[in-house]
Amino acid sequence: MIISKYNQLQKVPYLILLPNEVLAEICENLSPTDLYSLASTSKKLRNFLWSTSTITQQIWRNSRRLYFPQYKSQPLKDMSEQKYIYLAALAKKCQFCDEKEPRKLKKYWEFQVYSCECCIQKRIVSHKSLLKKHKIPEDVLSACLSFGEQGYFVPDVLTAQLEYSKTIDKFSWVTHKQLDVIQQKCRIISILLDEFHADSILRH
Numbered sequence: 540m541i542i543s544k545y546n547q548l549q550k551v552p553y554l555i556l557l558p559n560e561v562l563a564e565i566c567e568n569l570s571p572t573d574l575y576s577l578a579s580t581s582k583k584l585r586n587f588l589w590s591t592s593t594i595t596q597q598i599w600r601n602s603r604r605l606y607f608p609q610y611k612s613q614p615l616k617d618m619s620e621q622k623y624i625y626l627a628a629l630a631k632k633c634q635f636c637d638e639k640e641p642r643k644l645k646k647y648w649e650f651q652v653y654s655c656e657c658c659i660q661k662r663i664v665s666h667k668s669l670l671k672k673h674k675i676p677e678d679v680l681s682a683c684l685s686f687g688e689q690g691y692f693v694p695d696v697l698t699a700q701l702e703y704s705k706t707i708d709k710f711s712w713v714t715h716k717q718l719d720v721i722q723q724k725c726r727i728i729s730i731l732l733d734e735f736h737a738d739s740i741l742r743h
């Protein structure tokens with residue numbers, strides 16, 4: 540029934556004339572995959588469905604809860620519902636090289652990427668190397684999430700370093716960022732527990 544509703548939607552050009560409240564009602568009960576497909580049908584729908592507005596986030600949240608109820612946890616801090624469900628359930632290929640072999644792919648919640656081992660290794664640098672070789676201040680690294688002992692995601696480090704260099708009150712910035720890191724780690728653990736429970740149900 541939902542699929543036929545979606546097929547009907549694709550055939551209605553008047554859809555783009557509708558106000559957002561009505562669009563939201565139409566999108567109700569569509570799966571995240573359908574929402575992704577619908578977003579590619581027109582500019583208006585793309586703008587509406589890629590938005591981070593409350594109404595759009597609610598649509599994606601409802602869709603996640605309906606179609607992927609195992610993901611009970613809230614998204615990571617500053618992560619949209621669209622990105623959350625993409626990383627949680629929809630990503631099927633390495634976002635850097637398009638590798639599609641599931642055994643070679645892995646979610647890295649810490650860096651918010653879905654990647655093959657080869658591509659992620661090119662983008663991770665160890666704590667020691669960042670400190671000694673690249674002269675990144677410890678303060679900057681303490682503001683970034685690491686993937687265990689393997690290291691830090693270079694784009695995250697560069698962003699943090701730029702912010703740090705522009706900040707006048709560095710002590711407050713570091714304190715604030717360190718709290719963010721703790722909060723983010725808690726949310727990652729919560730998501731991993733959701734995945735663990737879903738896997739253990741599947742195994743039994």
Ligand SMILES: [Zn+2]
Binds near residue numbers: 655
């Ligand atoms: Zn790759």
